[in-house]
Amino acid sequence: MLLDTAYNIGTPEGVELRLPVAGLAPRSLAWLLDALIKFLSLAVISIILEILGDLGTGIYLLLVFVLLWFYNVLFEVFNHGTTPGKHALGLRVMNTNGTPVGWSGSLIRNLIRFIDVLPGCYAFGCAAVLLSRQFQRLGDLAAGTIVVYAPKQTARGKHGDASPVPLKAHLSLDEQQAIVSFGERASLLNTERAEELAAILEPVLEGVDRQKLIGHANWLIGERKAP
Amino acid sequence: MRQEAFESRHAPTWTTFEEWIDALSKPRFPQRSNTESLETISKNFPAMYRQICHHLALARTRRYSIGLQQRLNQLALDGHQHLYRTRTPFFRSIGHFLARDFPAAFRQQWRFMLTSTLLFYLPALIMALAVVFQPEIIFSLLDPGSVSTMEEMYDPANDVPGRERGSDSDFQMFGYYIYNNISVGFRTFAGGLLFGLGSLFFLIFNGLYFGAVSAHLSIAGFTETFWSFVSGHSSFELTAITIFGGVGLMIGYGALAPGRMTRWQSIRSRATSGLPLIYGGTLMLVAAAFVEAFWSSTAWPPASFKYTVGAFLWVVHGLYFFLLGRNEP
Secondary structure (H helix, E strand, C coil): CCCCEEEEEEEECCCCEEEEEHHHHHHHHHHHHHHHHHHHHHHHHHHHHHHHHHHHHHHHHHHHHHHHHHHHHHHHHCCCCCHHHHCCEEEEECCCCCCCHHHHHHHHHHHCCHHCCCCCCCCCHHHHHHHHHCCCCCCHHHHCEEEEEECCCCCCCCCCCCCCCCCCCCCHHHHHHHHHHHHHHHHHCCCHHHHHHHHHHCCCCCCCCCHHHHHHHHHCCCCEEEE | CCCCHHHHHHHHHHHHHHHHHHHHCCCCCCCCCHHHHHHHHHHHHHHHHHHHHHHHHEEEEEECCHHHHHHHHHHHHHHHHHHHHCCCCCCCHHHHHHHHHHCCCHHHHHHHHHHHHHHHHHHHHHHHHHHHHHHHHHHCCHHHHHHHHHHHCCCCCCCCCCCCCCCCHHHHHHHHHHHHHHHHHHHHHHHHCCCCCCHHHHHHHHHHHHHHHHHHHHHHHCHHHHHHHHHHHHHHHHHHHHHHHHHHHHHHHHHCCCCCCCCCHHHHHHHHHHHHHHHHHHHHHHHHHHHHHHHHCCCCCHHHHHHHHHHHHHHHHHHHHHHCCCCCC
């Protein structure tokens, strides 16, 4: 597709793996969530440490240091490339060659964050995300990492109650996608309009109607008749 | 081949592969009880992965349904992640790192280390001389308020030199030094990305500041309290800052003169080769914070003893970076 954010990883086995890279908006939201988590945890901890006096202040400053520089590093290395904020938005950091991000990549991308923040409000980072091909901020570019949507583990739900109908014709990916989106939107259309749309396919798929087309859509997303 | 036939023939393979992926990624450290099954997995994993890749390629060219293509893409991606991941240990072992990797990396990048050392100490020297001959010059760098705070801190009338505090707040200062000094170090490194300008700025500015303050306090007659306080941790702290600055200059130089690589490739490779120095510099700043909080502030040792310890640590640093890690092939 022309306007697609898919990032292709060439493997030694000769197939390309496809991953959608994440743009500015979801990444900003993930950052905001993480900032909130850091802020709230520091607030709670500071109340507890208040009891300890000067010792508490020392521990507090150590925690500020760790959260400021290593919150992202530790989560990315030990939690499959996701911080809590990224996890909430379904994002994940990985190396540009598709392997999980490790100590070196994560550390570099998070130290360079200091430059991304400049000259205020992440201006450099935002500009880099908008201008680079894979939506990378400067830290990502220096570390060789990308932020992608973590692939969804659960398959998309079945559309309606139409039982899956196998497709006999070999359709291109775009054509299949059109049928699947028809299945997704069928419930939003009134029945007459849906029938009308389905009828357009009459020359290609003989005897097609609304119910059958939703069936095809279900079959395309991997639903099978119960044995 | 029809999709149904393809699916029913290969579904068992895919399910097994999915189970293997689960087994490999779910428990962080595999339990001893299923080591045998892990062994069979690792033996057959590559072959199975290649098969999955083959199926994915077939599914694409034969235009099988999106659902199937997505499932196979996912399987291949998971397999790819497990097969090609490099588990770079944080430190192979901390002893090995300190005894060999760190000083060796320092010497390997000696040009940048030397440059950043000069960029720090020359401004410091010039500023110190300037303050000695023209004491007002310090106000071009610090405002009168911070100068007088600085004077109060090292006034011999205080019982605890360094910072105003009771004896129980050493740990508080430790936290502060860690937070402040290591953040400065990290910024000095990261600033190198701006074609080296950020590192240049932090090195020169900190040099000027250090020169101005030490000269001012010396001529103000606080020589003993000031120098006996800083002598202990100076070797760790100043060397670490010049190391961070040097790595920053390294990536800045990589951006300016990438040679046969693209600019970002050049920055990436230099940042990666600078990582041991970042790790080492961080450890040195932790050590510096420890010494500063728990040794430099102690009041009982006579100044001469503190000077001796400080000088000894400088010699140790010189020998460490010059001698260690040389017998590496």
